[in-house]
Amino acid sequence: MSAETPPTSQPLVSVDGLEKYFWENDSVLDRLFGDEPVAVRAVDGLTFDIHEGETLGLVGESGCGKSTAGETLLRLQEPTDGRVEFDGDNVYDLEGSDLTEFRRDAQVVFQDPFSSLDPRMTIGDIVQQPLDIHDVGPTDERRQRVRDLFERVGLSVDQLDRYPHEFSGGQRQRIGIARALALEPEFLVLDEPTSALDVSVQAQVLNLLADLQDEFDLTYLLISHNLSVIRHICDRVAVMYLGEIVEIGPVEDIFEAPKHPYTEALLASVPRASTDERERDRQTLAGDVPSPRNPPSGCRFRTRCPMVIPPDDLEIDQEDYRAIMNLRERIERRDISLETVGGDEEFEFTDGSIPPADVDAFVDALRERVLDRELPARHAELVDGALAELASTDWDAAGTQLREVYASVCERDRPDLGEDGHPVACHLYADNECETLENVR
Amino acid sequence: MISDRIKSNLSREFRESLLAKVGLVLLVAILIMGLFAPVLATHNPHTTGYFDDDGNAYPPMGVSYDSHQWVDGERVTYTAEPSADHYLGTNNIGQDVFSRLLFGARTSLMVGVFGTGLAVLIGVPFGLVSGYYGGRVDDAMMRVADIMLAFPSLVLALALIGVMGSLTIPIPDPFVFAGVADGMPASTPLPGTVTLVVGLVTWVWFARVARGEAMSIRNEEYVKAARSLGANDREILLKHVLPNSLTPVIVLATIQVAAIILLESSLSYLGFSGTTLSWGYEIQQGQDYLRTAWWVSTVPGIGIVLSVISINLLGDWLRDSLDPNIEGEGGGAG
Ligand code: SF4
Numbered sequence: 202m203s204a205e206t207p208p209t210s211q212p213l214v215s216v217d218g219l220e221k222y223f224w225e226n227d228s229v230l231d232r233l234f235g236d237e238p239v240a241v242r243a244v245d246g247l248t249f250d251i252h253e254g255e256t257l258g259l260v261g262e263s264g265c266g267k268s269t270a271g272e273t274l275l276r277l278q279e280p281t282d283g284r285v286e287f288d289g290d291n292v293y294d295l296e297g298s299d300l301t302e303f304r305r306d307a308q309v310v311f312q313d314p315f316s317s318l319d320p321r322m323t324i325g326d327i328v329q330q331p332l333d334i335h336d337v338g339p340t341d342e343r344r345q346r347v348r349d350l351f352e353r354v355g356l357s358v359d360q361l362d363r364y365p366h367e368f369s370g371g372q373r374q375r376i377g378i379a380r381a382l383a384l385e386p387e388f389l390v391l392d393e394p395t396s397a398l399d400v401s402v403q404a405q406v407l408n409l410l411a412d413l414q415d416e417f418d419l420t421y422l423l424i425s426h427n428l429s430v431i432r433h434i435c436d437r438v439a440v441m442y443l444g445e446i447v448e449i450g451p452v453e454d455i456f457e458a459p460k461h462p463y464t465e466a467l468l469a470s471v472p473r474a475s476t477d478e479r480e481r482d483r484q485t486l487a488g489d490v491p492s493p494r495n496p497p498s499g500c501r502f503r504t505r506c507p508m509v510i511p512p513d514d515l516e517i518d519q520e521d522y523r524a525i526m527n528l529r530e531r532i533e534r535r536d537i538s539l540e541t542v543g544g545d546e547e548f549e550f551t552d553g554s555i556p557p558a559d560v561d562a563f564v565d566a567l568r569e570r571v572l573d574r575e576l577p578a579r580h581a582e583l584v585d586g587a588l589a590e591l592a593s594t595d596w597d598a599a600g601t602q603l604r605e606v607y608a609s610v611c612e613r614d615r616p617d618l619g620e621d622g623h624p625v626a627c628h629l630y631a632d633n634e635c636e637t638l639e640n641v642r
Numbered sequence: 643m644i645s646d647r648i649k650s651n652l653s654r655e656f657r658e659s660l661l662a663k664v665g666l667v668l669l670v671a672i673l674i675m676g677l678f679a680p681v682l683a684t685h686n687p688h689t690t691g692y693f694d695d696d697g698n699a700y701p702p703m704g705v706s707y708d709s710h711q712w713v714d715g716e717r718v719t720y721t722a723e724p725s726a727d728h729y730l731g732t733n734n735i736g737q738d739v740f741s742r743l744l745f746g747a748r749t750s751l752m753v754g755v756f757g758t759g760l761a762v763l764i765g766v767p768f769g770l771v772s773g774y775y776g777g778r779v780d781d782a783m784m785r786v787a788d789i790m791l792a793f794p795s796l797v798l799a800l801a802l803i804g805v806m807g808s809l810t811i812p813i814p815d816p817f818v819f820a821g822v823a824d825g826m827p828a829s830t831p832l833p834g835t836v837t838l839v840v841g842l843v844t845w846v847w848f849a850r851v852a853r854g855e856a857m858s859i860r861n862e863e864y865v866k867a868a869r870s871l872g873a874n875d876r877e878i879l880l881k882h883v884l885p886n887s888l889t890p891v892i893v894l895a896t897i898q899v900a901a902i903i904l905l906e907s908s909l910s911y912l913g914f915s916g917t918t919l920s921w922g923y924e925i926q927q928g929q930d931y932l933r934t935a936w937w938v939s940t941v942p943g944i945g946i947v948l949s950v951i952s953i954n955l956l957g958d959w960l961r962d963s964l965d966p967n968i969e970g971e972g973g974g975a976g
Binding site: 272275277300301304305307308309311312313316317318319320321322330331334335366377380384 | 647862863864866867868869870871872873877881882885886
């Protein structure tokens with residue numbers, strides 16, 4: 202909203218290396234059977250600042266960890282590692298009255314206005330609840346404050362005694378906003394505040410949030426998958442992919458001059474009238490989001506990145522390279538069913554191999570199946586060599602052959618998010634290649 | 643706390659369900675019987691010796707039976723006719739079966755309600771805490787519950803009674819005090835041990851239901867919202883988790899009242915209740931005379947069956963009306 206760039210003063214919220222892992226297979230039984238706990242890296246090393254009075258947008262596909270980041274930042278979940286400074290104090294060290302104060306100063310508005318209001322409380326009680334918890338003033342003062350809040354967010358005070366289910370989504374979201382404002386906070390996390398609402402209501406709620414920000418000097422962290430919402434309201438934007446921030450910068454720069462290939466792909470898909478989150482993602486970005494249980498080495502976007510960087514000594518068309526990398530992915534995941542290759546005339550596997558005489562036919566049939574484009578002769582040969590290994594189900598050999606030729610810097614090194622005004626985590630923008638982190642995983 | 647939507651669901655289900663109406667009528671009748679037993683009873687349930695001139699127990703109205711006795715080496719057949727004084731006849735020691743049926747209803751209802759209340763008081767907090775905190779706390783608490791569940795409740799109840807002995811608590815009768823029920827017992831014995839024991843063997847069911855509810859409610863966004871507002875665990879448990887988990891607890895409680903009435907009957911049939919004013923005890927008393935004085939066992943048996951059925955019918959009605967799916971449909975709360 203405020204168009205000027207953020208002040209250089211000390212940030213209100215300062216996030217440093219925030220990590221939140223969830224553990225699977227971590228029960229007593231699992232340990233008894235010797236199953237290793239698996240870390241789901243929902244949030245994996247976030248670092249960013251939010252300055253007073255600004256709105257920072259956190260954008261990414263569903264499942265990229267942005268909501269977990271918001272909740273962890275508010276200490277609704279305990280972090281695995283990292284720190285968050287609010288007004289100079291580490292939020293995770295707060296106790297007693299300091300923590301109480303933080304709970305007053307930082308509030309959250311949730312995505313789902315249906316589940317974020319207790320169905321058994323009247324909306325008046327819901328909005329008064331924060332005042333009750335913090336013992337603010339005498340009872341009639343609290344009542345009056347609730348009435349004022351209702352008026353401010355555009356609700357009728359006659360409805361105080363009604364239950365949430367009697368209201369529409371937009372009205373409920375206003376109730377949620379009134380509740381968040383009750384304690385006069387400084388900082389609000391808006392977790393997809395409009396994505397459960399009708400398009401017509403979205404704009405009203407966004408405008409209300411913008412007005413409230415001006416009126417009460419609020420600082421916002423807006424979490425959304427919806428780029429038009431982000432653009433409408435944010436001063437700066439952080440783009441998240443698989444638990445990491447890949448690019449962060451002023452809203453104009455991100456939208457007019459995106460750097461990271463992921464941001465570009467997201468923007469290319471901007472719907473003029475927003476449709477369903479997942480549907481849209483599927484249209485433009487090829488491939489599935491990898492699992493955060495076992496994220497790709499190096500750059501996490503490399504399994505889908507159209508710009509993935511070929512080795513220096515390799516002359517290859519970018520699209521051909523992408524196709525070969527996709528094939529490599531599948532071979533390394535053993536994600537091709539060899540038994541059904543060749544359609545009706547299947548190949549007989551005895552002891553995991555097919556008769557040597559059939560290998561050429563098998564490779565042809567397999568290539569037909571897994572590659573949708575003609576490769577230049579040199580690369581076609583290399584690929585055929587790898588596919589031939591699959592005739593004896595030797596996945597490792599096939600993978601190794603391809604890796605030796607095609608391994609990319611994007612999978613070896615994890616790109617660093619730089620420090621300048623518009624940092625981006627991508628090797629295409631690394632000014633200094635030797636500074637990239639050696640991947641240890 | 644009971645929203646209009648729930649009220650309208652209740653009345654709609656009631657209108658549509660014949661079984662619910664039958665259940666309600668039966669239960670109200672049984673409640674009246676139990677509550678007003680001293681007023682409605684025709685005789686003091688403890689008074690013995692109501693026999694006809696030939697020394698036979700009276701049969702219920704409209705029934706007569708032949709009894710054979712040996713008089714001076716000769717087999718004499720008497721025909722026992724009912725007495726208008728004893729609607730349901732008398733039992734083997736000449737007590738009025740109708741009056742004892744009324745007082746038996748009292749005992750059953752008291753044990754059913756107090757026993758369930760105790761089970762709720764133990765089980766619900768236990769389950770809510772276990773489900774809300776989860777993790778290690780939950781693991782430990784649920785192992786305790788599993789161990790309880792591993793014992794059949796009757797066996798567990800007998801073992802507990804064996805340890806504690808059977809104690810009854812005399813509850814003074816207000817009607818007798820008010821002077822409207824002369825000649826009736828001045829107090830009704832509540833089988834204290836049995837009530838305690840049925841509570842102790844059934845709380846686990848409440849714990850499990852409450853735990854399941856708490857586990858889903860703790861992830862609701864309104865709980866997260868409360869936490870971000872600074873509410874502590876106690877406030878969240880009392881203000882959000884408890885009220886929102888009550889629906890299934892209420893349904894379970896109705897069904898448990900019926901189950902506990904059955905359990906109480908079994909215990910008093912086996913002679914452990916400490917009171918003779920109990921349907922189970924009556925059945926046990928009458929079983930030697932089933933061929934002639936069949937009503938002595940049958941009347942309290944019917945009492946048990948009808949009360950269990952009526953409570954279950956009402957439980958079904960509550961469950962259907964409070965079903966969360968229906969609730970979600972009404973409010974769009976999904
Ligand atoms: S580092 Fe490589 S894979 Fe990652 S975004 Fe940049 S070019 Fe694409």
